[in-house]
Amino acid sequence: LHIRVLMLLSLAMALACGGLVMWDPQTFADKIGGFTVANGPALIWATCTGMIHGMAFKPRFWLWQLVFFPPFAWAVMGFVLVKAFV
Numbered sequence: 799l800h801i802r803v804l805m806l807l808s809l810a811m812a813l814a815c816g817g818l819v820m821w822d823p824q825t826f827a828d829k830i831g832g833f834t835v836a837n838g839p840a841l842i843w844a845t846c847t848g849m850i851h852g853m854a855f856k857p858r859f860w861l862w863q864l865v866f867f868p869p870f871a872w873a874v875m876g877f878v879l880v881k882a883f884v
Contacts, residue, residue: 799851799868799869800854800856804851804868805851805852805853805854806852807872808847808848808849808851808852808868808871808872809848809849809851809852809853810852811848811871811872811875811876811879812844812845812846812847812848812849812852812871812875813849814875814879815841815844815845815848815875815878815879816845816849818882819841819845826882829881829882830878830881830882831881837878840874841874841875841878843871843874844870844871844874844875844878845871845875846866847866847867847868847870847871848868848871848872848875850866851866851868851871
């Protein structure tokens with residue numbers, strides 16, 4: 799998964815999610831249905847995972863590789879971004 803195009807995708811999606819939260823959190827929360835117990839931590843985890851993958855960092859320990867698996871983060875960030883813009 800350490801292909802430059804995928805890493806740029808991770809970085810771009812993470813920056814978009816983080817930027818939207820920082821720019822106008824209330825409007826962003828209203829568009830995605832609020833920051834609940836389910837989607838708040840998922841968005842934080844996905845943004846962190848996207849930044850980790852986008853900056854070309856690969857955890858050594860197998861458990862952390864599973865925790866920070868980029869395709870799961872892409873699904874969460876993609877869902878949030880689509881919901882925010884559609």
